[in-house]
Amino acid sequence: MILKLDHIYKDYNTGKLVVPVLHDVSLHVEEGEYVAIMGPSGSGKSTLMNIIGCLDRPTSGSYELNGENVLNKDDRSMAEIRLRNLGFVFQNFQLLPKQSALENVALPLVYAGVRRRERQRRAAEALTSVGLQDRMNFQPSQLSGGQKQRVAIARAMVNKPRLLLADEPTGALDSHSSIELMKLFQRLNDDGVTIVMITHSPDIAAYARRTCDIFDGVISERRSGHINAAQRAEKEAEEEAERALARMRQASRRREQTGGLA
Numbered sequence: 667m668i669l670k671l672d673h674i675y676k677d678y679n680t681g682k683l684v685v686p687v688l689h690d691v692s693l694h695v696e697e698g699e700y701v702a703i704m705g706p707s708g709s710g711k712s713t714l715m716n717i718i719g720c721l722d723r724p725t726s727g728s729y730e731l732n733g734e735n736v737l738n739k740d741d742r743s744m745a746e747i748r749l750r751n752l753g754f755v756f757q758n759f760q761l762l763p764k765q766s767a768l769e770n771v772a773l774p775l776v777y778a779g780v781r782r783r784e785r786q787r788r789a790a791e792a793l794t795s796v797g798l799q800d801r802m803n804f805q806p807s808q809l810s811g812g813q814k815q816r817v818a819i820a821r822a823m824v825n826k827p828r829l830l831l832a833d834e835p836t837g838a839l840d841s842h843s844s845i846e847l848m849k850l851f852q853r854l855n856d857d858g859v860t861i862v863m864i865t866h867s868p869d870i871a872a873y874a875r876r877t878c879d880i881f882d883g884v885i886s887e888r889r890s891g892h893i894n895a896a897q898r899a900e901k902e903a904e905e906e907a908e909r910a911l912a913r914m915r916q917a918s919r920r921r922e923q924t925g926g927l928a
Contacts, residue, residue, distance in 0.1 A: 669695035674727035687713045689883045700855040702874035710883040720744045753822030753830045757837035759814045761806045768802040771821045792820035812843030832863040848873040
């Protein structure tokens with residue numbers, strides 16, 4: 667088992683007031699699973715993701731990552747666990763604006779002490795795997811939202827983590843880019859990557875093989891939300907039809923504006 671959370675509670679102390687955020691949360695994830703955790707704003711899902719990502723500690727409970735008890739580690743050891751085991755994908759990409767795509771992807775390898783030539787080779791390989799082999803020297807400002815998120819995924823995967831954590835990965839993307847990103851996640855999962863994804867969107871959660879709901883800090887198993895190949899093809903066809911209709915409308919408006927000469 668790659669991830670084992672049992673009876674997790676998380677409270678925040680604000681002066682004299684104690685604010686409970688997570689209540690008796692248990693979550694077990696096997697290697698190779700693709701799990702979506704879905705909930706509205708304020709449900710506790712980001713707090714849960716921070717605990718899973720070893721960025722925060724629970725008030726009580728137990729947490730094993732890849733068979734290792736992480737809650738008895740100091741901050742430095744927790745950072746090493748993150749580096750060895752976890753890859754992160756954030757809603758707002760978190761790319762360094764003055765660095766190229768290649769340099770952004772290579773950054774975790776710098777912290778891992780990998781030599782420069784090997785860093786560049788592995789970063790280039792990761793960018794190629796997400797279809798950005800022709801954008802390696804582009805800075806984030808030169809990339810679309812979907813391309814930025816692909817860079818972020820390549821960065822998350824370059825160190826070959828045991829678990830990929832995605833926090834609202836489609837939150838800053840349009841519908842077409844979101845679908846393309848979900849295709850990439852499914853391909854990664856088909857290749858054996860374990861994924862835990864936070865989302866508020868039922869449409870995005872449906873791409874996962876397993877869905878949990880979180881509401882008011884309480885988590886519950888809901889259903890298998892995996893979209894099969896036929897459903898994906900149908901959804902993609904609907905999206906393409908909508909785009910074609912939008913192009914037709916745009917062409918019609920241009921003809922009207924130019925008196926039928928366009």
